[in-house]
Amino acid sequence: MSAAPDVAPVSSDLLLLEQHGATLVITINRPEVKNAVNLALAIEIAAAMDHLDSRPDLTVGVLTGAGSTFCAGMDLKAFLAGERPSLPGRGFAGLVEQPPAKPLIAAVEGYALAGGFEIALACDLVIASRTAVFGLPEVKRSLVAAGGGLLRLPARIPYHLAMEWALTGRLVPAEEAHDARLVSRITEPGEALAQALELAGTIAENGPLAVRATKQILSSARDWPSNEAFDRQREISEPVRSSADAREGATAFRERRTPVWRGR
Template identity: 65%
Template sequence: MSAAIRPEVLTEAVGNVLVVTLNREHVRNAVNTAMAEGVAGALDELDRRRDLVAGVLTGAGSTFCSGMDLKAFLAGERPGVPGRGFAGIVERGSDKPLIAAVEGHAIAGGFEIVLACDLVVASETAAFGLPEVKRGLVAAAGGLFRLPQRVPYQLAMEMALTGEFVPAERARELGLVNRLVPAGEAASAALELAAAIARNGPLAVAATKRIITLSRDWSAEESFDRQRPMAEDVRSSEDAREGARAFTEKRPPRWSGK
């Protein structure tokens, strides 16, 4: 059963996966302050609960997210959360793997939310873009430095400087999308992918994400030294011993998160 962190954001635990739904369908899931606070609360829950290994972030209805709610902005709202930034996610996401499940448009701040996630499952209806320049604005919620990490420099420049949208199939070709699925199936496909992640050792999954994320800023000389304590913490865990026992005994592992 879904629960509401706030009415603007629904959460539902499905096995070891937390599904988070942006729930302002009447405004194409545009982000206001209440939604940002709801997303931040959902990510806090995902990080806090030891029984949860991964998360899926999706939007209600036929649109993932159209970006910032401009009416709320003009009324004086700033749809961010201290420490987590715009939409409660772009400056600090989850410590655990987070999958964006995209139907329809993920544009402006909505695309920046997608870029703040670790993996992307998109339906054939999806489209991505940073149209801020068309409105005389700058995409300041992480898109201008995350996008060049995901696609070649020239393509990131083209998307950011023209503001044109990229359809789902092209986004898949560029490597922005992990899995492309028929319309209406993004959330279920993302949940399948999250479940495949959640079957693995939770300590190992969290450490793996952390190393991949942090190592982008490590030099070649320091990489192994920086990785070593994180890997050793997992190697010395009860879960590591359980994984080895389960393999030798030819049975599924029973993870404890310890």
Template identity: 65%
Template sequence: MSDSVLTDVVEGVLVVTINRPEARNAINTETAVAIGEAMDRLDEDRSLVAGVITGAGGTFCAGMDLKAFLAGERPSIPGRGFAGIVEGPPVKPIIAALEGYAIAGGFEIALACDMLVAAEDAKFGLPEVKRSLVAAGGGLLRLPQRIPYHVAMEWALTGELVAATRGYEVGLVNRLTPKGGALDEALGMATAIAANGPLAVAASKRILIESPEWPAAERFDRQREISEPVRSSEDAREGATAFKEKRAPRWQGR
């Protein structure tokens, strides 16, 4: 793992920190590769149930590193896209903890996450149009799925930065915190998720993501294909047994 990305494990949660504060955590190729490796680890390690991604030095991410781009770098990796996440987010839940700025590609990283926690003074947005560019890292695809259509159109076409408090008002931000508190709050959410059955958590996220594309007549059949293996798992039996015995469950991921 590169020094440009730091990782830590807390109670079944992988904490991923973009660690280029001198560049406002802008993404170069090295950083994209390292984030992609962290996402692979989150998906493949059975002891991990959820993840949190944040930035060092009081800011989340300023997007693509333009100096690296002008030097010929393309901070994208096969299968996961820009920043190692926007085209292939992890299968397991991941929460973005936003402090300072999350702009352009940095906002697109946040939008690739399942939940957002933001400090009250944080700001985010897609300012690409101000430079005659297009937010092609998933921002234009995901934003109208996260907030009302007309609000998404305003944000995307004006390119103006948006206050985290406004993001909370329109349902984009799950929780607001005082400055400096986003990571702790996101970690609290993630550890609450990680205390649950890992198979059930992954299956629930999959159904939430995939079901809008299912034909109405097939929804319950398709849901059953995902949910039944969990229902018949050892963990499901352990959950019922733990409830009966009034103790904490011991998940095995099987």
């Protein structure tokens, strides 16, 4: 389990923020509607992602949901009233088209459905309880999973399996998602957040510049032409190699001590 959280930076009725060392925990706080996303919540999530990226003392984020559900997707009542919970340039939930530059871990309990599944897919790692359930049921309502689900799912699991999940709209138990390698780690019920914090803590022990650059390369490289890949990687990795933190890492190794990162 993690240590007691630091003082929360900024929270609201819709979104709770807590800082645990270099980890920011972001909790969607609409349990009365299974954490469904309306426009106000999308604006808050976008602001939280900006907060994560802008704070030099934060290295990684954990996104979870209050109560027994991660996120049931779009708030359909708001949708029927003419509201769309998307932001220009950021997409659904203020996140799916522009995830943070820093690593983001989804800690999933209960349902991660439709847009909720797309939020999880926008994260870099997924920790899920054994009782969690995933799915893209949009086709059952004559909708399209256009919040990144159809774009990201085939990159996470085998193509034909992604096609089956998306075309049938069926619910996928956490164990099956774990077997498909969509879920990084599976936990006992109620332990997803604790496991995500443990993983985040391990990541946060590393150099923050290197962590951010590593995510950038891993998430971007699939779109690079093969003859440009090393040059593009070099543009990202060389500033880290020449940083004060890189020198601190080598010095700490030589002196057999824990490095003190400055983020520069």
